[in-house]
Amino acid sequence: MAKRKRPGKKKRSTVRERDWEANQDIAFSHDLSRHRRALAKLPEHSSYASLPSTGFLPNAVVISHSRKWAFVETMSSHHPLPGEGEGTCLCLIDERLQEDEESLLAPGDRVLVEMVEEQPVIRGVAPRLTRLARCAGGEDRLRQQVIAANVDILVIVASPVHPPFRPGLVDRFLIAAQQGGVTPLLCINKIDLAEKPPKEVKFYRELGLEIFITSCVTGEGLERLRDRLSATTSVLAGHSGVGKSSILNRLDPNLRVLTRELSESTNKGRHATTAAVLYELQDDIRVIDTPGIRSLGLWNLSPEEVAFYFPEIAALSGACKFRNCTHTHETACAVKEALDTGGVTRQRYESYKRVRACLETGGTRT
Numbered sequence: 001m002a003k004r005k006r007p008g009k010k011k012r013s014t015v016r017e018r019d020w021e022a023n024q025d026i027a028f029s030h031d032l033s034r035h036r037r038a039l040a041k042l043p044e045h046s047s048y049a050s051l052p053s054t055g056f057l058p059n060a061v062v063i064s065h066s067r068k069w070a071f072v073e074t075m076s077s078h079h080p081l082p083g084e085g086e087g088t089c090l091c092l093i094d095e096r097l098q099e100d101e102e103s104l105l106a107p108g109d110r111v112l113v114e115m116v117e118e119q120p121v122i123r124g125v126a127p128r129l130t131r132l133a134r135c136a137g138g139e140d141r142l143r144q145q146v147i148a149a150n151v152d153i154l155v156i157v158a159s160p161v162h163p164p165f166r167p168g169l170v171d172r173f174l175i176a177a178q179q180g181g182v183t184p185l186l187c188i189n190k191i192d193l194a195e196k197p198p199k200e201v202k203f204y205r206e207l208g209l210e211i212f213i214t215s216c217v218t219g220e221g222l223e224r225l226r227d228r229l230s231a232t233t234s235v236l237a238g239h240s241g242v243g244k245s246s247i248l249n250r251l252d253p254n255l256r257v258l259t260r261e262l263s264e265s266t267n268k269g270r271h272a273t274t275a276a277v278l279y280e281l282q283d284d285i286r287v288i289d290t291p292g293i294r295s296l297g298l299w300n301l302s303p304e305e306v307a308f309y310f311p312e313i314a315a316l317s318g319a320c321k322f323r324n325c326t327h328t329h330e331t332a333c334a335v336k337e338a339l340d341t342g343g344v345t346r347q348r349y350e351s352y353k354r355v356r357a358c359l360e361t362g363g364t365r366t
Contacts, residue, residue: 058110058126064277065105068093070122072113091120102144107278107288109149130181132235135297144299147276148235148288154184157238160194167200171351172296175309185210189243192217203345216246226251233286240292248289252281303359310352312344328353
């Protein structure tokens with residue numbers, strides 16, 4: 001027998017207020033239905049001025065955000081947040097700020113915050129100087145998902161085992177870094193679990209990529225990494241389970257970033273970070289921690305352009321018999337000949353072919 005409702009009984013609200021600072025990964029999840037049920041709404045358009053032009057002076061930096069809210073920090077004492085002074089605050093995002101082909105906000109974005117009827121509101125987003133981005137999902141209304149904005153360094157974090165080293169993803173991150181104007185470096189973490197770094201590290205070092213070998217258990221390499229990140233804004237990216245959040249905790253134990261153990265059944269990492277968050281560490285280090293990813297879709301890249309992002313292949317292309325050589329099936333190809341002499345490694349060549357083939361078939365990721 002169905003339970004009958006008592007007359008006049010109100011339905012209990014399912015919306016719970018959360019402390020963002022204490023539960024940032026929960027408060028800023030991707031549960032959009034929760035944010036649609038938010039109690040606060042922007043005032044009617046007629047009650048406040050129009051959006052500022054692109055010539056505004058930003059006064060805050062985005063720490064993390066959801067569809068409707070953003071947690072921001074004042075840029076400096078010279079540009080305090082209105083009504084807040086120095087520090088951080090939770091802001092509404094002006095509903096008239098529209099996304100185009102790329103994400104409206106990302107951690108690291110410089111924004112203009114103004115008070116609207118005693119409510120801090122983000123009313124402008126400054127142009128991005130650099131970015132780490134990837135193709136959005138096929139069902140997403142966006143074409144480009146910006147993971148982090150206005151960063152100096154991309155720290156590609158990988159592990160030798162558990163989870164295993166995957167050079168294909170490293171290669172894609174190197175392409176994304178070049179596209180976004182970000183300096184990449186490679187951090188092989190969890191070295192305490194292996195006798196030596198992956199053999200591919202030697203080749204990446206020969207390409208001129210900075211390599212850091214670290215362990216959050218023994219502390220190996222962390223001081224050198226801290227020195228490199230000092231006075232910069234960087235973003236940590238890589239597979240789940242490679243120890244990105246653990247590195248942050250070792251660089252500054254006061255952060256107490258949530259970490260999770262590797263899944264024993266799948267040998268894959270569990271998502272300790274569910275949303276990208278900007279952290280401020282000791283030694284003037286600002287780091288954006290990102291959720292682990294299993295694939296990286298490349299944005300705005302044609303098959304013909306792929307070779308330019310593989311320096312060793314680009315250097316040999318001029319010696320090929322055919323000007324439009326794809327380095328996949330042609331005769332008298334200098335790139336394929338270099339496979340026998342060691343000028344191009346087999347793994348890098350296979351990575352090049354996978355990226356190109358994926359783009360040729362209309363895909364974005366491997």
